[in-house]
Amino acid sequence: MNVSASHPIGVFDSGIGGLTVAHAIRNLLPQESLIYFGDTAHLPYGDKSEAAIQAYSIKIADVLLKKGCKVIVIACNSASSAAYELLKEYVRNDVHIINVIDPMVDLVLQRFGGQKVGLIGTKRTVQSGVYARKVDEGGKGISLRSLATPLLAPMIEEGFFNNQISHEIIAQYLGEESLHGIDALILACTHYPLIKREIAAFYGERMTILDSSEIIARALRQYLENKKLLNTTAPVQHHFLVSDYTESFEAAARMFFHDDVRLEKHPLWN
Numbered sequence: 001m002n003v004s005a006s007h008p009i010g011v012f013d014s015g016i017g018g019l020t021v022a023h024a025i026r027n028l029l030p031q032e033s034l035i036y037f038g039d040t041a042h043l044p045y046g047d048k049s050e051a052a053i054q055a056y057s058i059k060i061a062d063v064l065l066k067k068g069c070k071v072i073v074i075a076c077n078s079a080s081s082a083a084y085e086l087l088k089e090y091v092r093n094d095v096h097i098i099n100v101i102d103p104m105v106d107l108v109l110q111r112f113g114g115q116k117v118g119l120i121g122t123k124r125t126v127q128s129g130v131y132a133r134k135v136d137e138g139g140k141g142i143s144l145r146s147l148a149t150p151l152l153a154p155m156i157e158e159g160f161f162n163n164q165i166s167h168e169i170i171a172q173y174l175g176e177e178s179l180h181g182i183d184a185l186i187l188a189c190t191h192y193p194l195i196k197r198e199i200a201a202f203y204g205e206r207m208t209i210l211d212s213s214e215i216i217a218r219a220l221r222q223y224l225e226n227k228k229l230l231n232t233t234a235p236v237q238h239h240f241l242v243s244d245y246t247e248s249f250e251a252a253a254r255m256f257f258h259d260d261v262r263l264e265k266h267p268l269w270n
Contacts, residue, residue: 001065001094001095003068003069003070003071003095003229004070004229005070005224005228005229005230005231005232005233005234006233006234007068007069007070008032008033008034008035008067008068008069008070008237008239009025009029009032009033009034009035009069009070009071009073009220010034010035010036010037010064010067010069010072010073010095011025011034011035011036011037011072011073011075012036012037012038012057012060012061012064012072012073012075012076012079013037013038013039013045013074013075013076013079013190014039014040014042014043014044014045014056014076014078014079015038015039015040015043015044015153015157015191015249016038016156016157016191016194016249016252016253017075017076017153017156017189017190017191017192017194018036018038018075018076018190019036019038019252019253019256020075020190020191020193020194020211020213020256021073021075021100021190021212021213021216021217022034022036022075022256023213023256023257024213024214024216024217025073025216025217025220026238026256026257027217028217028218028220028221029217029220029221029224029230030236031230031231031232031236032224032230032231032236033231033234033235033236033237033238033239034238034239035064035067035069035238035239035241036238036240036241037060037063037064037241037242037243037266038240038241038242038243038249039056039060039242039243039268040242040243040244040245040246040249041242041243041244041267041268042056042243042268043157044078044122044153044154044157045076045078045079045122045124046078046121046122046123046124046125046150046153046189047122047123047124047150048078048124050082050083050124053078053079053082053083053124054082054083054086056079056268057074057079057082057086057087058083058086058087058090059268059269060268061087061090061091063241063266063268065091065094067239069095070095071095071096071098071220071223071224071229072087072091072095072096072097072098073098073100073216073220074087074097074098074099074100075100075190075213075216076100076190077100077101077121077122077124077125077189077190077212078122078124078125078189080099080100080101080130081101081124081125081128081130082124082128084097084099084101096223096227098216098219098220098223100190100212100216101130101131101134101188102134102219103212103215103216103218104131104186104188104212104215105131105134105135105138107210107215108135108142108184108186108210109135109138109140109142111184112140112142112183112184113140113141113142114140114141114142115142115143115183115184116142116143116145116181116182116183117135117142117143117144117145117183117184117185117186118144118145118146118147118178118179118182118184118185118186119131119144119145119146119147119185119186119188120146120147120148120149120152120173120174120179120185120186120187120188120189120192121146121148121149121186121187121188121189122148122149122150122153122188122189123148123150125148125188125189126146126147126148126188127148131144131146131186131188132144132146145178145179145182146188147173147176147178147179149173149189151169151173152169152170152173152189152191152192152195153189153191155169156191156192156194156195157191157248158248159248159251161194161195161198162195162197162198166195166198167198170195170198170199170202171202174199174202174203182207183208184207184208184209184210185199185203185207185208185209185210186210186212187199187209187210187211187212188212190212190213193211193212193213196209196211238257238260238261239262239264240253240257240261240262240263241263241264241265242263242265242266243265243266243267243268244265244267245263245265249263250263
């Protein structure tokens with residue numbers, strides 16, 4: 001498939017978490033059009049099998065390829081750990097795939113050599129061991145301390161953040177002994193930037209919190225610049241596809257993109 005600078009950027013996640021990545025991309029690259037796919041029929045991916053996530057990801061990639069996307073961003077840590085290598089093989093040379101893990105690992109290796117870094121994410125992401133393996137391979141003497149926080153993504157999907165319930169759940173997780181004494185905290189789920197302020201408040205603003213959404217947007221910009229694929233002429237249009245309509249997804253999309261949201265239902269299996 002021949003891509004050009006005027007083609008849109010494809011972004012996908014199981015639900016609203018990837019909207020944090022799409023929002024960061026829109027802020028950094030306001031001249032780019034986005035096609036966002038929220039697989040709301042199968043959220044959250046964090047408790048799904050690797051085979052299931054791979055099947056969903058291939059189906060979504062097909063949709064984004066047919067829409068003419070010039071690059072696909074896997075805006076989900078669970079899908080990045082389970083399906084990135086398969087997707088690269090599947091699309092081959094059609095489009096470039098960007099996952100949310102590698103740019104974060106690169107940043108951690110550059111900035112935190114010899115330090116203790118915490119990580120919170122879904123069970124799927126933590127159990128995959130992908131962050132620990134890649135950080136160890138970097139050889140910078142970083143002690144990575146990972147904690148599965150399975151309640152956070154469903155909590156956020158249901159709109160429970162910035163309230164007493166979310167404060168207590170976040171405090172319970174961040175108070176775990178495994179995260180004591182860390183120098184930085186990786187938010188290894190794209191839902192978690194929505195509770196970034198609450199996490200910062202727990203640490204009293206003393207902690208370096210690594211937000212994958214901003215890091216991925218910068219990695220995407222670098223790729224587009226290198227390949228001379230930055231859009232300069234085509235009008236900007238954003239499209240939002242969902243595998244099942246949910247009010248919470250539409251509300252979250254409008255929180256980030258305001259009135260520029262028209263949801264199109266696009267079931268993965270008819």
